[in-house]
Amino acid sequence: MLIDDIEQDIRKALPLMKQRQRETKRLRLKLHSLNWDDVSESEQYYPLRFFADGISAYIYVFDNAAVFYAWAAVEQALLIRLGTHALSQAIAANNNKYPGEKQLVTIARKNGIISWDRARTVHRLRKLRNNYIHYINVMWDQHRSETRLHKLTDSQWPRIAERIRDAAPSDERTEALKWLDYIAELTDGQHTILKRQVPYIPGEPPGSESIRYRNLRIKQFSDWVSEAKDAQDRLRRYAYGTERKDALDCLQWSGSLLTYLGFLPKY
Secondary structure (H helix, E strand, O other): HHHHHHHHHHHHHHHHHHHHHHHHHHHHHHHOOOHHHHHHHOOOHHHHHHHHHHHHHHHHHOOHHHHHHHHHHHHHHHHHHHHHHHHHHHHOOOOOOOOOHHHHHHHHHOOOOOHHHEEEHHHHHHHHHHHHOOOHHHHHHHHHHHHHHHHHHHHHHHHHHHHHHHHHEEEHHHHHHHHHEEEHHHHOOOOOOOOOOOOOOOOOOOOHHHHHHHHHHHHHHHHHHHHHOOOOHHHHHHOOOOHHHHHHHHHHHHHHHHOOOOOOOOO
């Protein structure tokens, strides 16, 4: 029965969900400290409702949804802090068109709602949200990474494995080779865009703001993996994945911004 399958999936996911609970503990404590009867009748309601939904999505392993909710919380908070008058002026100055997300950040900064430094954080959150709304950007990066690693697997993997056997300390050798085998399995061509029957045109995608930021995030993730203290930690970081790291970063940025804007307590 379907319900049996769901219960089995939940049992398997419980260790991962507990990890994610620990990672979001500080943010959840801030939410739990509030009186939600008061919140439901205040300006805090929509920003904090979306923020709470984002944390729940992250804990239950819906990373894409967590990114979306993290942005939605901040977007609503900025609109509330701008107020009707400032927003009406911005719409009138924009040929009676509602401002887009990027314009909203600029308007908030010009109206003194956020500082220049905080605006940079909002833009990081906004650009990651755009990549996950337009998921082809994420897919393109995954495909590029898989393709490059697959070429490395075919051409240099045996040589790398041999060097590890010769040079690595015995306590790290097994973990390092497991890490290499894990990457080789993921990039064997079974999980790429082409295998998944997604239309894909080879070559660089358009040089949009979102793509440039996506490339930066991939580089930052690669640097984070390479900075691991040993092979076991490197494997753990690689398995962590870019989407989980994106989602957690977005929630942390969102929580910081909601605190700055006065929707979450500072403690």
